[in-house]
Amino acid sequence: MPMRLHQIDLNLLVVFEAIYSQNSITKASEILCLSQPAVSNALNRLRTIYDDPLFTRVAQQMQPTAKAQSMIAAVRQALTLISSSLDQSNSFDPALAEREFRLSMADVTEAIMLPPLIQALSEQAPKVQLQCYPIERNDLLREMAANKLDLAIDVPHGKNAQLRSLPLLEDHYVCVLRPDHPALRTTFDLPSYLSLKHLHISSRRQGLGHIDLQLQRLGLKRNIALRSCHYMLVRSLLLETDFAVSVPSRLAKQLDLAIVPLPFYVPMFSLSLYWHEQANKDASITWLRTLAQQLVTAE
Secondary structure, rough: OOOOHHHHOOOOOOOOHHHHOOOOOHHHHHHHHOHHHHHHHHHHEEEEEEEOOOEEEEEOOEEEEEHHHHHHHHHHHHHHHHHHHHHOOOOOOOOOOOOOOEEEEOOOHHHHHHHHHHHHHHHHHOOOEEEEEOOOOOHHHHHHHOOOOEEEEEEOOOOOOOOOEEEEEOOOEEEEEEOOOOOHOOOOOOHHHHHOOOOOOOOOOOOOOHHHHHHHHOOOOOOEEEEEHHHHHHHHHHHHHOEEEEEEEHHHHHHHHHHEEOOOOOOOEEEEEEEEHHHHHHHHHHHHHHHHHHHHHOO
């Protein structure tokens, strides 16, 4: 008897595509936010419907059968069409919108991006809310595919077919000190820089930062007297001590302290915007991406 559409739970096809793309029931369950037994049960139902194993376990991976391979293109096309027909975000009015955006940013990125972004949202989208938290780079795709994360702002890194990206900004590093710092009374050169006590801001407990990696290449090392994960303390600490901090110039300008060029070459600080391919048709996320680009360009 021919199979009829009403006989199939279309959610099963979503499970089928997830297993096919991830080659794993475990990873498919994570992306779909389902338990592994639920995904396994859905696969068993599909096997009964199609009278085919669809996937076989080979070396810890779920490999598609010939039947599954013949199905995948049509299934993906169907899911895309259904998703498009259900998409309620073809238009977006920021002035009226009541939604929450979830962004992943590192500490320095928050310090640079959030002040102008919050100001712009208060003027253009007063009912929009933000959640900002750092997501490990290896987890970005999974979080976005599961619709738990809308955008990420991160340093450029390896590409993935499901992640879209575009350059956001480039900035140069500078050294910041209090205006009456003794080091400013004479020529600020490399020995001057290395003689200072440095504040290093990082969300990581250990490991070299951008500045330190470059100094290491020169066979040099600076004195990091304090390592912290909070930018809030930077200005007050520098005003009360002889500490120095090396940060992108956009952040340095916010501190309203003395700024001097670094006396050695350091590669530019670069940031890119990342989003999942499924968000390409979400007008609200497109609007937020455009706003972030405009804010960076305006400075």
